[in-house]
Amino acid sequence: MLNIIELEQRWLRYKIKSFIPHIVIVISLLIITLVLLSLSSSTTDNKQEIVEPTITPSNKEVIKKEPIEKIVPVKKTVSEETIVVIPVEAVPQKKQAIQKESQKVKLSPSLDFMRKMQNSVQPFYNNTTPSDNYETDVPRSTKKINTRQAKVLETQAVESTPKQSEKRIQIKRQNTQNDIYDIIKRFKKNNNPALSLFVAKKYYELGNYRQAYNYALMTNKLNNEIESSWIIFSKSLVKLGKKDKAIKTLKKYIKHSHSTTAEILLDEIQSGKFR
Amino acid sequence: MSSIFVNSKNVFLDIVNANDYVQLDRVSTIYQSLKDSIKKPLKMILLYGKPGTGKSMFLTKLHKDLSSSQEVYLYQTPILDESEFYKTLAQDIFKIKYAGELNFTQFMKIAKEQKNENVPVVLLDEAQLYSEALMEKIRLLSDTRSVKFVITLHKTEKEDLIAKEHFQTRIWESIELENASSTELKIYIQKKLMKANCFDSANMFTPSAVNRIHKITNGNYRDSNKLLYTLFDLYAIYEQNSQLSKIKTNHISNKLIEMSAIHTGLIHA
Numbered sequence: 001m002l003n004i005i006e007l008e009q010r011w012l013r014y015k016i017k018s019f020i021p022h023i024v025i026v027i028s029l030l031i032i033t034l035v036l037l038s039l040s041s042s043t044t045d046n047k048q049e050i051v052e053p054t055i056t057p058s059n060k061e062v063i064k065k066e067p068i069e070k071i072v073p074v075k076k077t078v079s080e081e082t083i084v085v086i087p088v089e090a091v092p093q094k095k096q097a098i099q100k101e102s103q104k105v106k107l108s109p110s111l112d113f114m115r116k117m118q119n120s121v122q123p124f125y126n127n128t129t130p131s132d133n134y135e136t137d138v139p140r141s142t143k144k145i146n147t148r149q150a151k152v153l154e155t156q157a158v159e160s161t162p163k164q165s166e167k168r169i170q171i172k173r174q175n176t177q178n179d180i181y182d183i184i185k186r187f188k189k190n191n192n193p194a195l196s197l198f199v200a201k202k203y204y205e206l207g208n209y210r211q212a213y214n215y216a217l218m219t220n221k222l223n224n225e226i227e228s229s230w231i232i233f234s235k236s237l238v239k240l241g242k243k244d245k246a247i248k249t250l251k252k253y254i255k256h257s258h259s260t261t262a263e264i265l266l267d268e269i270q271s272g273k274f275r
Numbered sequence: 276m277s278s279i280f281v282n283s284k285n286v287f288l289d290i291v292n293a294n295d296y297v298q299l300d301r302v303s304t305i306y307q308s309l310k311d312s313i314k315k316p317l318k319m320i321l322l323y324g325k326p327g328t329g330k331s332m333f334l335t336k337l338h339k340d341l342s343s344s345q346e347v348y349l350y351q352t353p354i355l356d357e358s359e360f361y362k363t364l365a366q367d368i369f370k371i372k373y374a375g376e377l378n379f380t381q382f383m384k385i386a387k388e389q390k391n392e393n394v395p396v397v398l399l400d401e402a403q404l405y406s407e408a409l410m411e412k413i414r415l416l417s418d419t420r421s422v423k424f425v426i427t428l429h430k431t432e433k434e435d436l437i438a439k440e441h442f443q444t445r446i447w448e449s450i451e452l453e454n455a456s457s458t459e460l461k462i463y464i465q466k467k468l469m470k471a472n473c474f475d476s477a478n479m480f481t482p483s484a485v486n487r488i489h490k491i492t493n494g495n496y497r498d499s500n501k502l503l504y505t506l507f508d509l510y511a512i513y514e515q516n517s518q519l520s521k522i523k524t525n526h527i528s529n530k531l532i533e534m535s536a537i538h539t540g541l542i543h544a
């Protein structure tokens with residue numbers, strides 16, 4: 001009579017053996033795709049860092065003295081923030097939590113961003129529907145959290161203006177961030193100044209003045225006739241504590257375009273109304 | 276009490292029995308052409324193929340079918356001693372008993388003296404075991420037209436026997452037997468089982484199970500028989516141990532096919 005138990009064991013060993021090549025293939029394919037993905041994402045990061053505006057006579061001086069900081073993709077801040085927000089809800093008594101809450105409040109969204117976005121970038125917005133892009137973006141944003149977390153936090157600390165003290169937690173702001181990231185992505189594709197201007201405005205609204213400055217600069221580089229871009233550019237400079245440069249830039253722009261809005265802003269800055 | 280699995284198992288015992296011969300389309304065509312060839316004034320007919328392709332079964336079947344109508348002698352195991360070979364042939368074919376040694380010259384003399392209208396047919400299985408010298412003498416014998424030979428050979432990869440000179444020139448007909456295709460294997464298995472009234476187990480063979488068996492055995496009849504014998508042996512043991520619930524019985528379990536293949540050495544685990 002056959003020894004069934006021994007035979008079953010031999011069969012099991014055979015099965016495991018025959019599966020090994022498949023597993024090896026699957027794992028190696030996974031590794032290859034991961035490597036390829038990380039490679040492709042790192043190349044896009046590099047591209048982002050290389051962006052350097054061409055110097056037009058109007059903004060030459062500013063650029064010389066103020067080299068553009070690296071553009072840190074917003075999604076990272078977002079993910080960091082979401083991670084922070086949850087403990088705040090859970091343990092509201094802690095002091096740290098309050099501090100982080102204020103940080104979070106700074107990022108809180110204007111829920112009507114959709115409307116604004118449509119107003120400001122309508123002609124370029126037809127290609128993709130925003131809802132589609134949210135879905136594709138979500139996994140990527142979580143993926144890159146760690147790479148420049150430290151740096152993001154640093155800049156965040158400098159820029160944070162803990163004046164506001166809203167206590168309600170608004171988790172939906174992540175959509176705004178994703179939205180900005182989506183616009184940045186589209187901007188990278190087609191270099192449309194309207195998109196970068198929108199991003200600059202959004203960053204400005206969110207209080208990320210350095211990014212607002214960067215994107216306004218990029219917009220100016222692409223098209224130096226957009227008034228609101230120069231306004232955001234100057235406002236961001238003021239917010240970053242470079243009032244003199246802001247005044248200089250505005251003056252040059254007014255000379256070039258005779259913009260009344262710019263003049264009003266210049267007055268406000270000079271008189272100290274705008275700080 | 277013999278279960279369905281024990282009965283099915285016994286169907287696949289590797290025994291050459293003309294009654295177990297399974298009619299398959301391709302094989303029966305070949306068989307018919309072999310039968311026709313025997314009627315022709317041929318000197319020798321060569322039947323070749325890899326081991327386990329049914330050559331012995333073919334010869335047995337031929338012997339059974341022809342024995343009623345004509346003189347036919349089947350030697351399933353080769354007679355390697357030359358003198359013994361002649362003596363056996365002389366005794367069987369020409370009814371002449373020899374007490375002492377019988378050499379080729381003497382045997383040729385006897386053969387030439389015999390003038391039968393119906394040439395007796397000698398079926399030699401496993402002819403690759405005969406020495407080349409003896410094969411040459413067999414061929415000379417066939418030239419006398421007093422005996423007709425049907426020989427079967429293993430087709431080995433090292434030496435293509437048909438390429439040998441004496442076969443090239445003397446053989447009038449050579450028939451190659453091949454392994455079964457997947458469909459043929461299915462028909463073979465099911466016909467065999469149904470012949471033994473094992474309809475339930477015949478129904479267990481789904482095309483995928485047969486394909487798996489075909490993949491393992493390459494359609495070789497002997498290997499398939501071995502595998503199926505072990506397979507039903509396993510089923511019988513599971514049944515005996517009341518463990519049938521562990522395996523599927525509505526169709527042949529792949530696990531058991533592989534276990535049988537491991538046991539018979541067709542798969543190296």
